[in-house]
Amino acid sequence: MSKKNIIIAFSSDKICNKISCILTKNGISYDHICKTGANLRKCCSYYENGIILCGASFVDEPTHNIIEDFYEDFIFLLLGSADKINMHNDEKVYKISTPIKQEDIISGIDMAYYKSYENIKNKNYKIIEKAKSLLMLYNHFTETEAHKYIQKKSMHTGRKNIDIAKLIIDKYKK
Missing domain, CATH: 3.40.50.2300 (Response regulator)
Incomplete structure (x- = not known):
């Protein structure tokens, strides 16, 4: 990466x-x-x-x-x-x-990049959970059904789960 x-x-x-x-x-x-x-x-x-x-x-x-x-x-x-x-x-x-030292900067960037990657994963997880909650609330899905819905949409559109989750959130904001 x-x-x-x-x-x-x-x-x-x-x-x-x-x-x-x-x-x-x-x-x-x-x-x-x-x-x-x-x-x-x-x-x-x-x-x-x-x-x-x-x-x-x-x-x-x-x-x-x-x-x-x-x-x-x-x-x-x-x-x-x-x-x-x-x-x-x-x-x-x-x-x-x-x-x-040069090594300090490089190892610092490696450490920061790992932390940044973890932050992104956590944010994405929260967004997907919010989208599943909205599907459960408005469409009466179970959590498993909401999860499968996001995955299915992701596969059919060729987009990432996080992108589908953002679209779902945007849809229900309106």
């Missing part, structure tokens, strides 16, 4: 270039480089999830504001000096303190 939706976000051009070189050299592509908090917020709005490698603050806003707004959808890898990154005393971020 390829790693995608990776955003590099530092105010410094030098740090952005170093991180992008490390990723590229290790066969990991990134999607965006952001140098301000506003630019990072805009990039986050393009994706449902992803990994953000960033520093402790930007010129226009502290990183913790962005973390608070996007931690449910993105995994944050906070890079910097121990005193700056330790200001973030929550479990919403993974921290890598300086001096940073």
Whole structure:
């Protein structure tokens, strides 16, 4: 499974270039480089999830504001000096303190990607469960019948179960 939706976000051009070189050299592509908090917020709005490698603050806003707004959808890898990154005393971020080795960044991305994948699986599970509940409520299906209905629609249309579940939810929202 390829790693995608990776955003590099530092105010410094030098740090952005170093991180992008490390990723590229290790066969990991990134999607965006952001140098301000506003630019990072805009990039986050393009994706449902992803990994953000960033520093402790930007010129226009502290990183913790962005973390608070996007931690449910993105995994944050906070890079910097121990005193700056330790200001973030929550479990919403993974921290890598300086001096940073190339291996630290790569293993941090691997760990963040695994966590991001788990988050996506959990979100998809909740969406499918909600769709099954709606089918049970409005169509008087049993849970097994609702599950089979989603699977059958998925096979007949060539779409994923999660896509069918989203369509069901949208149908009953109206």
